[in-house]
Amino acid sequence: MDNVAIVVEDLDAAIAFFTELGMELEGRGQIEGLWAERVVGLDGLRSEIAMMRTPDGHGKLELTTYHAPAASAPEPANPPPNTLGLHRVMFAVDDIDDTVARLRGHGAELLGEVAQYESILRLCYLRGPSGIIVALAEQIG
Secondary structure (H helix, E strand, C coil): CCCEEEECCCHHHHHHHHHHCCCEEEEEEEEECHHHHHHHCCCCCEEEEEEEECCCCCCEEEEEEEEECCCCCCCCCCCCCCCCCCCCEEEECCCHHHHHHHHHCCCCEECCCCEEECCCEEEEEEECHHHCEEEEEEECC
8 A cells, every 4th residue: 555645624734733643744745737637537626735654654644635626525524433435544652642632732532532452452533634533542561
């Protein structure tokens, strides 16, 4: 897998959110033109992307905002975790409580609570920018 793309309303806010998670901005640029329209299947395509890289360099997120045509909002606006399609993106973290606190500063909200699975993991789901569901996992021990 090369990357996972996520469409966001506010690219700067999404970059800040994923940077807070420890990802690094690899590059940012405008995407438009006939070649892009043909690939994506949208006429008049104008978008901006930011490629975010995990610290180990093995994972990438492509954050995309559409200037034209305008992005369409999902129904409902914040779909629950059991909605068909892309479910969530999960990140391994060293300190889940600290990470949740830092992400709350970027508007993140817990969907439930931080819970422990046996003596193996502490886990939670957060809603991040543009309604993205992000899961966090902290290995215990």
